[in-house]
Structure formats: C-alpha cells, structure tokens
Amino acid sequence: MLESWADGPTKSALVEFTERAAAAVAPEERVAVFDNDGTLWCEKPAYIQLDFLVRRLAEQAAADPSLASNQPYTAAAAGDLAWFGDAVTKHYNGDDSALKLLAGGVLSANATITTDEHAARVNAFFAEAKHPTLGRAYTACGYAPMVELLRYLESFGFTNYIVSGGGRDFMRPITTTMYGIPPERVIGSSVGLIFQNGELLTTAQPEFLNDGPIKPVRIWGRVGRRPLLAAGNSNGDIEMLQYATAGPGPSLALLVHHDDAEREFAYTAGAERALDLAETHGWAQASMRDEWRAVFSD
Amino acid sequence: MLESWADGPTKSALVEFTERAAAAVAPEERVAVFDNDGTLWCEKPAYIQLDFLVRRLAEQAAADPSLASNQPYTAAAAGDLAWFGDAVTKHYNGDDSALKLLAGGVLSANATITTDEHAARVNAFFAEAKHPTLGRAYTACGYAPMVELLRYLESFGFTNYIVSGGGRDFMRPITTTMYGIPPERVIGSSVGLIFQNGELLTTAQPEFLNDGPIKPVRIWGRVGRRPLLAAGNSNGDIEMLQYATAGPGPSLALLVHHDDAEREFAYTAGAERALDLAETHGWAQASMRDEWRAVFSD
Numbered sequence: 001m002l003e004s005w006a007d008g009p010t011k012s013a014l015v016e017f018t019e020r021a022a023a024a025v026a027p028e029e030r031v032a033v034f035d036n037d038g039t040l041w042c043e044k045p046a047y048i049q050l051d052f053l054v055r056r057l058a059e060q061a062a063a064d065p066s067l068a069s070n071q072p073y074t075a076a077a078a079g080d081l082a083w084f085g086d087a088v089t090k091h092y093n094g095d096d097s098a099l100k101l102l103a104g105g106v107l108s109a110n111a112t113i114t115t116d117e118h119a120a121r122v123n124a125f126f127a128e129a130k131h132p133t134l135g136r137a138y139t140a141c142g143y144a145p146m147v148e149l150l151r152y153l154e155s156f157g158f159t160n161y162i163v164s165g166g167g168r169d170f171m172r173p174i175t176t177t178m179y180g181i182p183p184e185r186v187i188g189s190s191v192g193l194i195f196q197n198g199e200l201l202t203t204a205q206p207e208f209l210n211d212g213p214i215k216p217v218r219i220w221g222r223v224g225r226r227p228l229l230a231a232g233n234s235n236g237d238i239e240m241l242q243y244a245t246a247g248p249g250p251s252l253a254l255l256v257h258h259d260d261a262e263r264e265f266a267y268t269a270g271a272e273r274a275l276d277l278a279e280t281h282g283w284a285q286a287s288m289r290d291e292w293r294a295v296f297s298d
Numbered sequence: 299m300l301e302s303w304a305d306g307p308t309k310s311a312l313v314e315f316t317e318r319a320a321a322a323v324a325p326e327e328r329v330a331v332f333d334n335d336g337t338l339w340c341e342k343p344a345y346i347q348l349d350f351l352v353r354r355l356a357e358q359a360a361a362d363p364s365l366a367s368n369q370p371y372t373a374a375a376a377g378d379l380a381w382f383g384d385a386v387t388k389h390y391n392g393d394d395s396a397l398k399l400l401a402g403g404v405l406s407a408n409a410t411i412t413t414d415e416h417a418a419r420v421n422a423f424f425a426e427a428k429h430p431t432l433g434r435a436y437t438a439c440g441y442a443p444m445v446e447l448l449r450y451l452e453s454f455g456f457t458n459y460i461v462s463g464g465g466r467d468f469m470r471p472i473t474t475t476m477y478g479i480p481p482e483r484v485i486g487s488s489v490g491l492i493f494q495n496g497e498l499l500t501t502a503q504p505e506f507l508n509d510g511p512i513k514p515v516r517i518w519g520r521v522g523r524r525p526l527l528a529a530g531n532s533n534g535d536i537e538m539l540q541y542a543t544a545g546p547g548p549s550l551a552l553l554v555h556h557d558d559a560e561r562e563f564a565y566t567a568g569a570e571r572a573l574d575l576a577e578t579h580g581w582a583q584a585s586m587r588d589e590w591r592a593v594f595s596d
Contacts, residue, residue, distance in 0.1 A: 028480060115518055172522050182326060183522025193518060195511040195537050198544025200518050207519075213493040220413055220491060220498050221505075222520060224470050224481025239493050246496025 001152045004145040004294040010254075011291065013284045014149065017252040021228050022156040024250055030157050032229040033219055033240060034146070036164035036171060036188075039233045039256050040179060042141045044265040045132060049170050050084060052125045056109045071098065072105040107191060108204040115169065115193070115200045122173045134264075136296065142178045144297040145286070146231070146256075150179055153229070161185045161227075163219055165211040165236055169202075187215075187222050211236040216243035233258065234271045241274075241283060253283040260289040299450045302443040302592040308552075309589065311582045312447065315550040319526050320454040323547055328455050330527040331517055331538060332444070334462035334469060334486075337531045337554050338477060340439045342563040343430060347468050348382060350423045354407045369396065370403040405489060406502040413467065413491070413498045420471045432562075434594065440476045442595040443584070444529070444554075448477055451527070459483045459525075461517055463509040463534055467500075485513075485520050509534040514541035531556065532569045539572075539581060551581040558587040 005011040021030060037043035057076035061068040068077050075083035087098035110118055126139050134141065150160050162171060162181050168188030175181045192205040210218055216239050219227060230237070230244035231254040241253035255278045258267050266289075268275060278285050288295060303309040319328060335341035355374030359366040366375050373381035385396035408416055424437050432439065448458050460469060460479055466486030473479045490503040508516055514537050517525060528535070528542035529552040539551035553576045556565050564587075566573060576583050586593060 168519070169522075184520065186522065190519065193515045195514045195541065198540050200514060200541075216493045216498060217491045221466070221488065222482065224467075224484065242496050243493065243498075 001155065002145070002148050004148055004292055004297075006291045006293050008291050010284050010286050013252065014152075014254070017229065017250060018153060018156050018158075021158075021250040025228060027157040029225055029228070030153075030159065031161065031223060031225050031227040032150075032153050032158050033161045033163045033187075033215075033227045033231070033244070034150070035232040035234070035237045035240070036162050036166050038258065039231055039237070040142055040146050040162070041138075042131065042134065042264065044258075044267065046081060046085070047166070048129075048131075048138050048141070049166050050081075051129060051132075051138075052122070052170060053106055053109050054079075054081065054084065055125065055129075056121070057105055060109065071101045076105075104204075107206060111191070111202050111204040113202055115202070118169055118202055119173050122170055126174055134296075139174055139178055140296060142296070143256075143292070144294050145292045147179060147297070149231075150181070154180070158229070159185070161187060161219070161223065163187045163210065163215050163230075163240060165189055165209070168210075187218050213239045215240040219243065228252070229254065231256065232274065235273045236270075238274050238277060241277075245281070245283070253278075253281070255283050255285050257285055257287045257289075259287055260292075260295065262289075263295045264288055299453065300443070300446050302446055302590055302595075304589045304591050306589050308582050308584045311550065312450075312552070315527065315548060316451060316454050316456075319456075319548040323526060325455040327523055327526070328451075328457065329459065329521055329523050329525040330448075330451050330456050331459045331461045331485075331513075331525045331529070331542065332448070333530040333532070333535045333538070334460050334464050336556065337529055337535070338440055338444050338460070339436075340429065340432065340562065342556075342565065344379060344383070345464070346427075346429075346436050346439070347464050348379075349427060349430075349436075350420070350468060351404055351407050352377075352379065352382065353423065353427075354419070355403055358407065369399045374403075402502075405504060409489070409500050409502040411500055413500070416467055416500055417471050420468055424472055432594075437472055437476055438594060440594070441554075441590070442592045443590045445477060445595070447529075448479070452478070456527070457483070459485060459517070459521065461485045461508065461513050461528075461538060463487055463507070466508075485516050511537045513538040517541065526550070527552065529554065530572065533571045534568075536572050536575060539575075543579070543581075551576075551579070553581050553583050555583055555585045555587075557585055558590075558593065560587075561593045562586055 034040055037047055054076045057073050061073040061077040067073040087102045091099040129138050131138055131141050160181055166188050168190045171188055172183040172186050175186050189210045190207040192203045192207045193200045226247045227244045229252045230241045233256040245251045245253045258265050332338055335345055352374045355371050359371040359375040365371040385400045389397040427436050429439055458479055464486050466488045469486055470481040470484050473484050487508045488505040490501045490505045491498045524545045525542045527550045528539045531554040543549045543551045556563050
C-alpha cells in the first residue's frame with residue numbers, strides 16, 4: 001500500500017499517524033476528511049466543474065438566442081474561458097461586476113430540474129469530457145497516491161469524507177467509482193432544493209458555499225465528530241486542517257504541493273497562507289514532484 | 299425478531315417489504331428514515347427536549363435575576379410548563395407574541411458554548427432527568443417495537459437514519475445507545491455554528507428547522523439517496539413519507555398511531571392530515587394499542 005509514495009518524511013508521517021490513531025482511537029472516531037479540487041483531483045487550468053457549467057451555459061445560449069448577447073452566456077458560447085478567469089481576477093481587484101453575472105448564470109444553469117435529472121447531466125458530462133491539456137478523461141484525473149491513502153486509511157478502520165468547495169451534487173455521481181467514497185460522505189457546496197410532488201427540484205438559490213471556516217461547521221453538521229486527519233491544498237482548507245489538529249488525540253494535517261509542472265501543474269496562488277501555516281505548525285506537506293512516484297494511475 | 303409486534307397486517311407489511319427490498323435493491327440503496335419524537339420515543343406530555351430547555355432557562359434565570367422577570371424565564375423558573383404549551387396554542391390562534399419570546403429563549407439557551415460543552419450538558423440532562431408520568435428515565439422511553447424494527451432492517455442490509463424536528467445535537471449523544479444510530483446518521487434541527495480557535499461554538503441563529511418539506515430536502519443533502527422506508531407519526535412527517543413512496547422500487551411508509559392511553563398516550567392532534575393521507579394512500583399504520591405487544595423494553 002501507498003506504493004506511489006516515495007519513501008521520505010511525508011510517507012513516514014502518514015504511516016506513523018495512521019498506526020498511532022488505530023491503536024489509540026475507537027474505530028467510529030477514525031474519521032478523515034479530504035478536499036477535492038487540487039487534493040484528490042486536478043483543478044488546473046480551471047476547476048473541472050467550471051467546464052461542466054460553461055458547457056451548460058453554452059447549451060442554454062444555443063437554445064435561447066436572447067441569452068447569447070449577455071454574459072456569461074456570450075463568453076460560454078464563444079468558448080472564451082478567459083472571461084471566466086478574468087471575472088475572478090476582477091473580484092480580487094475590487095470589481096465584482098463580472099463575478100455577479102457569472103454567479104447568476106452558475107446558480108441558474110441547472111435550476112428547476114429533479115435531483116435525478118441533475119445526476120444524469122453530470123453523468124453525461126463525465127462520459128465525454130476530457131481534461132484540456134493532460135489528454136485524459138476527467139474521471140482519470142484523480143491522484144493515485146491520494147486514492148492509495150484513502151484505501152490505506154480504510155484498512156486501518158478509517159471512514160473517509162470529501163469536504164470540498166465544489167458542488168455536492170456535481171461530485172456525488174463519480175466519487176464512488178473514483179475514490180470509493182459514497183454520496184452520503186460527500187460534503188460540498190449546494191443550491192437550495194424544494195420538495196414537489198414526491199420529487200426534489202433544484203433552485204437558483206445558494207445554500208452552502210463550503211469553503212474556509214464553513215468546512216469545519218459542515219463537518220460537524222454532517223459527521224458529528226472531529227476528524228483526525230484532514231488533507232487539503234489551498235487557503236480554503238486552512239480551517240478544516242486547524243479543526244482536525246486542535247483535537248486532544250493523534251491528528252494529522254496534510255497539504256498537497258503543486259510543484260510538478262511536468263506531470264501536473266506548478267502553482268502556489270491561492271495557497272500562500274496555507275503554505276505559511278504548514279511551516280509554522282509542522283503540517284505534513286506532500287511535494288507532488290519529489291514524493292509522488294506516480295501522479296495518476298494508468 | 300420483531301417479537302414485540304403482534305401478528306397482523308402491519309407486521310406482515312414490514313416483513314414483506316423488507317424481504318422484497320433486500321431481493322430487489324442494492325445494499326447501498328437500502329436506506330430507512332425515522333422521525334424521533336412520537337415515532338422512536340415519547341413526545342407527551344411535552345417534547346423531551348422542552349424539558350431540557352426549560353431546565354436550562356431556569357438555570358439562566360437563577361444565575362441572572364434580571365432575566366427572571368421576563369418570559370420565558372419567569373415561566374421556566376416557576377416550573378410553569380403550561381405557559382410553554384399556551385405559547386404554541388396562541389401561535390395557532392394567530393397570536394405569535396409568546397412564541398417569539400419562547401423562540402428567542404430557546405435559541406439562546408445553549409449559545410456560545412463549544413459542541414463538546416453542549417454534548418456535556420445533554421449528557422448531564424439524560425443522566426438524571428425522568429419522564430414526568432411514565433416513571434422511567436427518558437433514555438428508557440424508546441419504543442421497543444421500533445428499536446426491533448431498526449435491528450430487523452439492519453439484518454437485511456439497511457442503513458437507518460433519524461430525521462427529526464428535534465435538535466440534531468440534542469439527539470446525537472444518546473442515539474447510539476438508544477437506537478444503534480451513530481451521530482453521522484442523525485438529521486435534525488440546528489443552530490448555526492462558528493469556527494474559532496480550533497473549536498466550533500454554538501450561536502443563537504437558527505440554521506435548519508427540520509420539519510415538513512424540509513425533511514426530504516435534508517435527507518437528500520445528507521444521504522444523497524431516496525429512502526425506501528420512512529416512518530413517522532405526525533403531519534410534519536408527511537413529505538418524508540411521500541418522498542420515500544414516490545420512488546420507482548419497493549417502498550413503505552409507516553405511521554405510528556398513539557392510541558394507547560393505558561401504556562403510553564392517546565392523541566391525534568398534530569397528526570390529522572397524516573392519518574387521512576395514510577388511509578388515502580394505504581400507508582402502513584401501527585396501532586400502539588393493538589399491534590405492539592410491548593411499548594417499552596424492560
């Protein structure tokens with residue numbers, strides 16, 4: 001097990017923590033939580049869910065030409081992904097105009113359908129969509145060493161959860177196959193649902209944005225236990241890592257470093273504070289380049 | 299198994315459904331959901347959680363005499379439980395003044411403490427509180443036939459959840475012992491939490507009121523599957539029962555009738571619409587008086 005992990009301090013820390021926790025903590029308390037984007041699968045050059053959303057916006061623009069002259073539909077119809085990145089950059093520079101258009105489009109893109117219909121759209125996307133630069137299906141963009149870690153923890157009685165800023169119902173259709181994590185253990189962002197005639201319908205109202213300090217709140221809400229291990233890769237994971245490591249018993253925080261431009265991507269943007277805190281608190285840090293013998297499984 | 303159930307149509311329906319579902323449905327889809335108050339344990343003469351709250355309000359009034367001249371603290375300090383019932387009655391008669399005072403007190407009663415401290419308060423309550431008329435500890439107020447049903451379903455590969463209007467974190471400390479249902483499978487009402495210095499703190503802000511049409515929404519949010527069996531006893535369970543029975547495969551809705559004044563309580567208030575719908579749709583109906591050989595386990 002953990003065969004894609006090179007021998008070194010991070011692999012040793014994972015093994016040592018797991019054995020110690022299994023010896024000291026009751027099985028039902030052995031809970032581990034994993035961010036998804038950038039921790040279990042790729043998040044560059046753009047979130048995989050953004051591809052799903054842009055395709056849907058383009059479909060909406062094609063079906064209703066009156067939409068096509070407005071953003072974000074114009075950009076989606078033209079395949080202008082830079083517009084979406086710019087919307088976020090402008091937001092960080094104090095200009096929310098584009099982000100507001102984007103958010104409205106994103107929230108309504110899959111509104112007023114049943115949860116079954118939503119799952120069917122997600123499945124149709126994953127059946128055909130491919131990563132734009134890695135030349136592999138999105139469903140093959142999971143990190144082999146992290147999937148091995150999930151299995152390794154399970155072999156010591158751990159229960160794993162995904163705790164992601166990504167959409168709960170975007171992830172659920174593929175997490176069992178990709179990660180062995182079933183729908184009831186996927187915690188993510190969501191829109192409100194309404195109950196009508198025996199069915200649940202999606203709305204365009206935001207419910208949870210599962211990021212930052214909301215992650216520990218929702219871990220408690222869903223699990224009712226403090227996790228022993230938390231793994232992430234960005235600033236949005238900091239509080240979840242702090243929550244896991246503030247417990248009284250064995251605990252481990254793991255931060256994945258994207259430092260492998262050759263096999264995946266190299267970037268620290270969005271992870272600056274997390275990287276600083278990892279140094280300060282001695283969190284385990286996985287260098288993709290140096291410590292992952294393989295990134296993907298083939 | 300099901301030894302406290304008398305032979306009859308309801309027991310037969312439970313057995314027939316369970317065998318059919320186990321034969322037709324994959325194990326991971328075998329999900330059953332149970333209301334708590336009035337379905338798994340007593341809810342008369344008042345919700346058990348109300349006793350927990352009134353004791354806490356009285357404690358707050360004792361600690362801060364300036365509170366004691368205001369409601370709901372005056373009533374709590376005087377042990378005037380009728381005031382709390384009247385607040386609800388007035389609400390149904392269009393006068394929300396008392397209910398608003400009550401709600402404010404309820405929400406702030408256990409605010410600004412950690413989730414661990416909250417669990418300690420709940421455990422202290424259950425360690426000493428007794429049912430006012432049945433002469434047994436609240437933790438012995440679970441219905442034996444329903445606990446047998448939980449075990450019976452599990453023996454056929456079902457996973458059981460509690461889906462209650464009661465407080466999520468009020469139930470969690472005792473559901474494993476009373477029902478064999480762990481914290482991660484307890485869905486209930488909640489206040490918002492905030493993350494601070496590695497801990498989660500309660501607030502006085504309502505988060506979910508888990509009742510009526512919100513129950514199916516939250517079942518999906520937490521489980522990501524439509525349940526096959528739903529059990530309830532009141533109007534607040536209707537949508538959950540409709541959700542379970544609107545699926546394409548085997549399903550069962552079970553309504554518990556409180557018709558046993560001798561061993562428990564006899565009432566239909568708050569269940570009128572549910573009882574009508576049970577007739578219309580042929581939901582299974584458990585008469586406590588006629589079909590439960592025992593109500594409690596001794």
